[in-house]
Amino acid sequence: MSGGEVIIRGALLYGEGEPTDVLVRDGEIAEIGSGLTAGDATVIDAAGQVLLPGFVDMHTHLREPGREDTETIESGSAAAALGGYTAVFAMANTSPVADSVVITDHVWRRGQEVGLVDVHPVGAVTVGLEGKQLAEMATMAAGVGRVKMFSDDGHCVHDPLLMRRALEYSSALGVLIAQHAEEPRLTVGAVAHEGPTAARLGLGGWPRSAEESIVARDAILARDAGARVHICHASTAGTVELLKWAKGQGISITAEVTPHHLLLDDSRLETYDGVNRVNPPLRERSDVEALRKALSDGTVDCVGTDHAPHADQDKCCEFSQARPGMLGLETALAIVAQTMVEPGLLDWRGVAKVMSERPAEIVGLPDQGRPIAVGEPANLTLVDPAREWTVRGPELASVANNTPFEAMTFGAKVTATLLRGRPTVLGGQVQR
Ligand code: NCD
Numbered sequence: 001m002s003g004g005e006v007i008i009r010g011a012l013l014y015g016e017g018e019p020t021d022v023l024v025r026d027g028e029i030a031e032i033g034s035g036l037t038a039g040d041a042t043v044i045d046a047a048g049q050v051l052l053p054g055f056v057d058m059h060t061h062l063r064e065p066g067r068e069d070t071e072t073i074e075s076g077s078a079a080a081a082l083g084g085y086t087a088v089f090a091m092a093n094t095s096p097v098a099d100s101v102v103i104t105d106h107v108w109r110r111g112q113e114v115g116l117v118d119v120h121p122v123g124a125v126t127v128g129l130e131g132k133q134l135a136e137m138a139t140m141a142a143g144v145g146r147v148k149m150f151s152d153d154g155h156c157v158h159d160p161l162l163m164r165r166a167l168e169y170s171s172a173l174g175v176l177i178a179q180h181a182e183e184p185r186l187t188v189g190a191v192a193h194e195g196p197t198a199a200r201l202g203l204g205g206w207p208r209s210a211e212e213s214i215v216a217r218d219a220i221l222a223r224d225a226g227a228r229v230h231i232c233h234a235s236t237a238g239t240v241e242l243l244k245w246a247k248g249q250g251i252s253i254t255a256e257v258t259p260h261h262l263l264l265d266d267s268r269l270e271t272y273d274g275v276n277r278v279n280p281p282l283r284e285r286s287d288v289e290a291l292r293k294a295l296s297d298g299t300v301d302c303v304g305t306d307h308a309p310h311a312d313q314d315k316c317c318e319f320s321q322a323r324p325g326m327l328g329l330e331t332a333l334a335i336v337a338q339t340m341v342e343p344g345l346l347d348w349r350g351v352a353k354v355m356s357e358r359p360a361e362i363v364g365l366p367d368q369g370r371p372i373a374v375g376e377p378a379n380l381t382l383v384d385p386a387r388e389w390t391v392r393g394p395e396l397a398s399v400a401n402n403t404p405f406e407a408m409t410f411g412a413k414v415t416a417t418l419l420r421g422r423p424t425v426l427g428g429q430v431q432r
């Protein structure tokens with residue numbers, strides 16, 4: 001597919017108003033109107049479909065380098081494009097860890113070479129994710145990959161002094177620290193949410209307090225450092241209350257919620273299927289309800305997929321031995337539509353906000369999450385809000401198949417994605 005002109009015909013912009021044509025040229029939105037024509041433009045018939053700004057995922061695990069048997073930058077980019085994403089942030093817990101500019105620059109360059117989505121490298125906060133010594137954040141930030149976000153995700157930066165230094169340093173550099181909030185002393189042996197279900201099934205419990213104590217601490221550390229902090233995968237009603245409190249104090253704290261925490265609860269564990277093991281764990285229905293409400297009222301800022309591919313042999317084993325994590329990129333929009341749009345908690349403009357505008361703003365991407373308007377970069381996602389489809393792991397673009405949504409039927413699907421005017425997905429197919 002060349003970088004020629006594209007006409008998106010008859011789409012509802014943000015799901016609102018009358019069907020409208022959008023002409024894309026030279027990577028930008030050139031015209032918006034009706035009956036638009038252009039000689040040899042690629043025409044996308046978008047009747048009945050919703051046009052949104054391209055999605056931005058602040059939380060993706062691609063497994064390159066190190067575990068290319070489960071995901072590569074290429075396969076993960078395809079999954080992202082199919083999910084409607086035009087930018088993703090690839091977490092640092094690769095092997096080797098992305099704690100140096102050599103790795104972060106490689107990730108950025110490889111993503112650009114693949115060309116399906118901007119793959120922004122996340123740098124590690126500490127060397128080797130070991131929580132002992134700060135990594136060279138400034139060098140990574142100054143590299144070709146321009147690292148904008150740092151995280152030890154997979155691990156919590158639990159030493160409060162080190163977290164304080166990281167926050168001070170990040171605010172001087174103008175970058176963001178994203179925290180995997182887990183007090184490790186409270187999660188020794190934990191594989192499931194601590195509650196009646198885990199107790200009955202004999203699974204080690206992960207209390208809500210392991211997350212909430214770190215959220216509270218980091219809000220206070222961020223306040224005193226005058227820094228920003230972002231909370232990864234918020235999973236409890238208590239975290240929502242703490243975010244409300246901290247934001248009310250004027251603390252620069254933001255948070256994401258995953259699609260799986262918006263949809264699933266710990267009743268899924270009854271089968272002992274390792275596919276449902278994830279960090280933080282699936283919580284209770286009351287937490288799910290609180291998270292949905294928080295995303296709808298802005299207490300939780302955005303959706304982050306925490307797309308975490310794992311090999312069959314690491315998932316299809318005893319529950320307590322299964323690696324935590326689940327696929328998320330290709331199913332995110334469908335789940336947000338089902339959990340937020342259908343019950344009236346968000347309209348499509350709200351979806352644009354939580355899946356594109358807010359994440360772009362939080363992490364500081366000037367060309368993403370922009371309005372659909374003439375002269376703006378053509379990073380766009382087209383959603384069919386009435387397309388039934390059934391999830392089949394092997395049909396997903398990810399190398400790994402660990403979707404907890406296997407065989408579930410959803411009612412909305414991404415049909416096309418444009419990255420700087422180039423269709424990366426058309427008719428639900430990746431355009432390489
Ligand atoms: C993530 C992974 O597999 O890298 N796993 C998970 O359960 N979420 C790490 C993480 O996000 O903490």
Ligand code: ZN
Nearest residue numbers: 153154180232
């Ligand atoms: Zn995490």
Ligand code: ZN
Nearest residue numbers: 091153154306
């Ligand atoms: Zn993660």
Ligand code: ZN
Nearest residue numbers: 393394396398
């Ligand atoms: Zn697959």
